[in-house]
Amino acid sequence: MNNACQLLDLLNEFAAKEALTDTIILELTAINLPTFFVDNVSELQLSALNTIRTVTITCPFSSCLTSPSSYSRGFRSIEL
Numbered sequence: 001m002n003n004a005c006q007l008l009d010l011l012n013e014f015a016a017k018e019a020l021t022d023t024i025i026l027e028l029t030a031i032n033l034p035t036f037f038v039d040n041v042s043e044l045q046l047s048a049l050n051t052i053r054t055v056t057i058t059c060p061f062s063s064c065l066t067s068p069s070s071y072s073r074g075f076r077s078i079e080l
Helices: 002-017 022-037 042-058 061-065 069-073
Strands: none
Touching: 002 022, 002 042, 022 042
């Protein structure tokens, strides 16, 4: 368990220092979220929470919240 906490702490440091792409943000989230569905691993959950907090603070919100214009050009509605 200690090694997993250390790994998440290192991922937290990485997220704080580097510019993150959308793919890295998604991968870090996918790594950290499952820890909240396990009981009796409070240290691991705290490390995961710190990493998720760092990712959401440093997330380039403009690219996370808006879709590129190329996506909207190819979009078409489908009638049912």
